[in-house]
Amino acid sequence: NEDRSIALVFNGEIYNYRELRDDLIKRGHIPRTDGDGETLIHLYEEFGLDLFDHLRGMYAFALWDANNERLILAVDHIGMKPLYLHERDGRLLFASEVKALLADESVQFSLNLDVLDTFLSFGYMIGEETLFAGVRRLPPGHALIVEHGSLRLHQHWVFAEDARRGDPADRPYDEDVIITEARALLTDAVSKHLRSDVPLGLFLSGGIDSAAMLGLMAREAHGRIKTYTVGYDTKTPDNELLHARRIAQHFATDHHERIINADDWWTGFLKYVYHHDEPNANPSAVSLLLLAEDTAQDVKVVLIGLGGDELFGGYDHHRAIPTLLHRAEQWGHYLRPLAAPLGYIERWYPTFKRARIIGALPTYLPRLRQAALPRDEALLRMQSFDGLVFSDALRGQLYSAALNAHWAQARHKERCYADIITRSWHNDPYNTAQALVINTWLTGNALLSTDKVTMASSLEARVPFFDPVMLNFAARVPSQIRMKNNKYVLREAMRPYLPGFALQRPKQPFGTPILNWFGDDLQSRIQDVLLDERALNRNLFDRVALEKLLRAHFDGRASHVEVIFRLLNLELWHQQFIDDAIAHKQLMRE
Numbered sequence: 001n002e003d004r005s006i007a008l009v010f011n012g013e014i015y016n017y018r019e020l021r022d023d024l025i026k027r028g029h030i031p032r033t034d035g036d037g038e039t040l041i042h043l044y045e046e047f048g049l050d051l052f053d054h055l056r057g058m059y060a061f062a063l064w065d066a067n068n069e070r071l072i073l074a075v076d077h078i079g080m081k082p083l084y085l086h087e088r089d090g091r092l093l094f095a096s097e098v099k100a101l102l103a104d105e106s107v108q109f110s111l112n113l114d115v116l117d118t119f120l121s122f123g124y125m126i127g128e129e130t131l132f133a134g135v136r137r138l139p140p141g142h143a144l145i146v147e148h149g150s151l152r153l154h155q156h157w158v159f160a161e162d163a164r165r166g167d168p169a170d171r172p173y174d175e176d177v178i179i180t181e182a183r184a185l186l187t188d189a190v191s192k193h194l195r196s197d198v199p200l201g202l203f204l205s206g207g208i209d210s211a212a213m214l215g216l217m218a219r220e221a222h223g224r225i226k227t228y229t230v231g232y233d234t235k236t237p238d239n240e241l242l243h244a245r246r247i248a249q250h251f252a253t254d255h256h257e258r259i260i261n262a263d264d265w266w267t268g269f270l271k272y273v274y275h276h277d278e279p280n281a282n283p284s285a286v287s288l289l290l291l292a293e294d295t296a297q298d299v300k301v302v303l304i305g306l307g308g309d310e311l312f313g314g315y316d317h318h319r320a321i322p323t324l325l326h327r328a329e330q331w332g333h334y335l336r337p338l339a340a341p342l343g344y345i346e347r348w349y350p351t352f353k354r355a356r357i358i359g360a361l362p363t364y365l366p367r368l369r370q371a372a373l374p375r376d377e378a379l380l381r382m383q384s385f386d387g388l389v390f391s392d393a394l395r396g397q398l399y400s401a402a403l404n405a406h407w408a409q410a411r412h413k414e415r416c417y418a419d420i421i422t423r424s425w426h427n428d429p430y431n432t433a434q435a436l437v438i439n440t441w442l443t444g445n446a447l448l449s450t451d452k453v454t455m456a457s458s459l460e461a462r463v464p465f466f467d468p469v470m471l472n473f474a475a476r477v478p479s480q481i482r483m484k485n486n487k488y489v490l491r492e493a494m495r496p497y498l499p500g501f502a503l504q505r506p507k508q509p510f511g512t513p514i515l516n517w518f519g520d521d522l523q524s525r526i527q528d529v530l531l532d533e534r535a536l537n538r539n540l541f542d543r544v545a546l547e548k549l550l551r552a553h554f555d556g557r558a559s560h561v562e563v564i565f566r567l568l569n570l571e572l573w574h575q576q577f578i579d580d581a582i583a584h585k586q587l588m589r590e
Contacts, residue, residue, distance in 0.1 A: 001041045001042065001045060002029075002030055005065070005066045005067050006041050006044065006045065006063065006064065006065055006066070007041075007063070007064045007066075008037060008038070008040055008041050008061060008062070008063050008064075009061060009062045010037035010040065010059065010060075010061040011059065011060045011061065011081055011096050012057060012058045012059030012060060012061070012076065012080075012081045013036060013057050013058055013059070013460065013462065014036040014037070014039055014040070014055060014056070014057035014059065015056050015057045015192040015193055015195060015462075015467070016054075016055070016056040016057070016192055017035075017036035017039045017057075018195070020039050020043065020054060020055075021034075021039050024039065024042045024043070024046065027046060029042040029045065029046070036057070037061075040055075040059075040061060040063065041063070043055075044063060044065070044072075049072075049143070049145075049154060049156070052074070052077075052143070052156035052157065053156075055076070055077075055468075056192065056467055056468060056469065057076060058076045058080035058081050058451075058462070058463075059074070059075065059076045059081055060073075060074070060075045060076070060081040060082065060083040060096055060138075061073075061074055062094060068147065069147060069148070070145065070146070070147040071145075071146040071147070072143055072144070072145055072146075073085070073094055073138060073143060073144040073146070074138075074142070074143035074144070074156070075138050075139075075140060075141075075142065075143075076140070076141075077140065077141045077156070077157035077468050077471070078140050078141065078157075078438060078442065078443060078447065078466050078468075078471070079139070079140030079141070079443040079447060079448070080447050080450075080451055080463065080466065081096070081451060082096060082097075082137055082138075082448060082451065082452075083095075083096060083137065083138040084096070084097070084098050084100075084101060084130070084135055084136070084137055084138075084277075085135070085136050085137070085138060085144070086101050086104075086107060086134055086135050087134070087151075088106065088107070088134065089106075091106075092146060092151070093107070097277055098130070098132060098135060098277040098278070098577070099277060101135060102577075102581055107134075109132050109133070109134075109135075109577060109578055109581050110132075110133045110578065111131060111132075111133065111574065111578060112129060112130065112131050112132060112133040112134075113403070113406050113410070114129070114406075114410040114412050115127075115129045115130070115131060115410075115412045116131065116403070116406075116407070116540070116570075117390075117395070117403075117407040117410070117412065117413060118412050118413040118416065119131060119279055119566070119570070120389075120390045120566055120570075121389070121390050121413055122440070122444070122445075123280070123281035123282070123389070123445070123562070123565075123566055124278075124280050124281065124282070124441070124444045124445040124448075125137075125278060125280075125444050126413075126416050126420065126439070126440050126444050127139075127412070127415075127416040127419065127420075129412070130278050131278055131279055131570075131573070132278075132577070139153075139443075140157075140438075140439075140443045141155055141156055141157035141158065142154065142155050142156065143156055157468065158423075159424075159431075159434070159435045159438050159439075159471060159475065160431050160434070160435065160471075160472070160475030160476075173477075173478045173480075173481065175481055178477055178481060178489060179489055179492045179493050180493075181473065182473065182477075182489050182490065182493040183493040183494070183496075185469055185470055185473050186212070186216065186464065186465075186470060186493065187216055187219075188469070189464040189465075189467040189469060189470050190213060190216040190217060190220075190303070190464045191216075191220060192464075192467070193303055193462045193463075193464045193467070194217065194220060194303070196300075196301050198299070198300040198301060199226070199298065199299040199300060199301070200226075200299050200300070200301035200302060200303065201225065201226035201227060201228055201295060201298065201299040201301070201302050201303075202214055202217060202225060202226070202227050202228070202253075202302060202303045202304075203227075203228055203229075203288075203291065203295075203302050203303070203304045203305070203461075204227040204228065204229050204244045204247065204248060204253075204255075204305075205229065205240045205243070205244055205305065206240040206242070206243020206244045206246075206247065206505065207240075207243075207305070207308075207505070208308065208487065208490065208491060208494070208498070208502060208503065208505065209305030209306070209307065209308035209309070209465070209490075210244075210304070210305030211247050211305070211494075211498055211502040212305065212308065212490065212494045212497075212498065213303050213304075213305045213464065214227065214247065214251055214253070215251075215494055215497030215498045216497060217303065218251050218497070219497070224252065224253060224254040225251065225253045225254065226253065226254045226255075226256070226298055226299055227244070227248050227253040227254070227255045227256070228255075228256045228257075228258070228291055228294070228295045228302070229241060229244040229245070229248075229255070229256070229257050229258070229291075230257075230258045230259075230260065230287045230288065230290065230291040231244075231257060231258070231259050231260075232259065232260060232261070232287075232512065232513050233259055233260070233261045234513045234516060239513075241257060241259070243505065244257075245257075246501065247499075247502055250499050250502075256294065256295070256298070258290055258291045258294050260287060260290055262516075262517040262521035262522055263521075264290060265283075265286055265287065265290075265512065265514070265517060266522060266525060268286045268287070268289050268290045269286045269568075269572075270572065271289060271456070272285065272286045272289050272453065273569065273572045273573050273576060274576055275289065275452050275453060275455075275456040276448075276449065276452050276453070277452070277577075278448075278573070279566075279569040279570050279573045280445060280448070280449055280569065281562070281565050281566045281569050282445055282446070282449045283512040283514050283565060284512055285449035285450070285452075285453050286453075286512070287512055288449070288450065288453045288454070289453035289454075289456060289457075292453055292454045292456065292457045292459045292461075293456075293457050295457070295459055296457035296458060296459040299459075300458070300459065300460060301459070301460045301461075301462060302454070302459060302460070302461055302462070303461075303462050303463075303464060304450060304461050304462065304463050305465070306446060306447070306450060306463050306465065306466075307463055307464075307465025307466050307470075308465055308487055308490055309487070310434060310437050310438070310442060310465075311434075311465055311470060311471065311474035311490075312474065312477075312482065312487040312488075312489050312490040313430075313482045313483040313484070313486070313487060313488070313489075314486060314487045315437075389562040389563060389566070390563065390566075394563070395407070397542065397545045398541050398542060398545045398546060398549065398563075399540075399541060399542070400539050400540055400541055400542055402539055403539075403540050403541070420436065420439045420440065423435070423439055424436045424438075424439050428479055429479075430479040430482060430483060431475055431479075434474070434475065447463070447466070450463070477489060486506070491503050514561055514565065515559065515561050518553070518561045518564060518565070519554065519556075523554050526550070526564060526568065527550065529568055529571055529572060530546065530550065530564070530567055530568065530571060531546075531547065531550070532571075534575070534579070535571045535574075538574070540570075541567070546567075549563065549564075550564070
């Protein structure tokens with residue numbers, strides 16, 4: 001600042017900094033540069049901790065206020081830019097990457113067994129803790145204030161805070177007004193995200209979300225827009241190439257494609273484990289990393305269409321919420337006392353089956369257990385798909401005796417459930433479901449992975465759908481129209497800008513063909529990693545059960561793709577960050 005009493009370290013982008021800068025100059029501030037980061041310093045001088053109310057952007061920053069001896073560490077409203085923390089012996093270390101913390105000689109990393117089951121359950125981490133013991137991630141929408149020898153968390157953003165005070169479903173609404181407002185707000189968000197002094201482009205899939213980005217970009221473009229798509233050398237539903245190509249041709253973009261095979265993907269996967277810092281079982285993000293490598297040769301900024309599903313009702317399981325709530329209301333009173341016994345039966349079902357005690361009960365067990373849960377916990381489990389990959393039965397077989405005992409005692413996931421439910425609760429169950437998505441899958445997986453795999457190539461990814469103005473608007477849209485006909489509001493808002501074939505295309509998941517690749521193509525590599533003596537000697541998993549699971553998968557008797565991918569993530573991460581870190585520390589000491 002002007003008297004050098006406030007300093008800033010900043011990572012990210014403030015999209016409305018021009019408007020903020022003009023206002024600050026009128027208030028008497030004298031910026032030294034034209035950059036967006038400096039705006040934060042003067043906002044803090046003017047508004048203190050209320051500066052966050054004025055920001056539209058993605059960021060992680062550290063601000064030092066020398067006069068008050070106050071350090072502020074903060075991340076944006078939805079956690080698009082991560083910030084990791086490590087406290088030890090009265091010292092606080094912070095960095096955008098865990099690898100930076102590892103550079104400190106005093107830091108010794110080890111596996112955080114308390115949260116391992118949480119990762120295996122979800123395929124990513126929820127909550128603040130990481131798989132590094134002693135390292136946590138600053139939660140989205142929060143700042144950590146360090147002053148007078150103490151630390152305190154300050155929450156500066158809550159999803160749908162206004163909507164928490166009432167049920168939007170009870171309000172009258174005008175459909176045309178909502179669609180018009182959605183169009184205006186998204187147009188403004190895209191316009192602000194296009195501000196750049198370096199070349200930019202668009203990651204284009206075949207869906208309406210990225211097509212909406214392209215339609216709005218085309219209204220402001222002064223030349224051909226550069227678009228980039230990833231595809232595969234297989235004819236599977238995961239391939240977006242043809243659909244993206246058709247949209248690109250309609251808008252006459254400068255279109256580029258990256259087509260990958262199993263070998264490409266495996267090479268990218270090894271890089272992904274390193275760049276992600278934390279284990280994260282998101283196979284699509286590996287493809288995105290490879291696409292980002294190519295894209296970074298042309299442009300330095302890309303827009304991404306992530307977010308349309310979360311904001312505008314694109315998930316089928318969200319539309320099933322009324323059925324879930326009806327089931328819970330009708331049967332929950334009777335089933336709630338049976339929740340624990342049902343879990344016990346599900347866990348030990350294989351034993352009972354061999355003893356011919358139970359027949360076809362597993363078909364009904366998950367539904368019965370879900371109906372036995374309180375409303376919001378049932379919503380959370382449905383939204384996170386908890387139990388579909390690592391069921392209690394699989395845990396009982398695959399976890400070592402030591403890990404089973406530790407998991408039963410730590411109960412980290414259950415503690416996270418309670419916290420997330422508290423932070424996500426709304427009178428409107430659809431808002432609750434959206435908040436649960438934000439507080440689990442989005443912040444722990446999709447947004448985190450997107451940032452890490454693009455920044456690995458120094459490519460800045462921007463996500464207009466998650467502009468705070470868009471998030472707050474989506475929460476105000478009444479449930480009846482928000483959940484109507486698969487992103488109805490978004491489709492109608494974009495009707496003036498998109499061709500009919502893009503508007504009418506049904507929703508398709510963006511995935512990768514690892515179901516095919518995790519067979520003959522990659523079998524030997526998978527076995528080399530998971531059955532290596534180094535992996536088996538960690539005493540995390542039962543050797544016989546693991547060998548049996550792999551045999552069943554590769555023989556075609558069962559599909560364990562998700563389980564195998566999570567185990568691969570964990571083992572390769574352990575090798576790179578725990579084993580190699582120990583060797584590196586030893587080398588430094590010598």
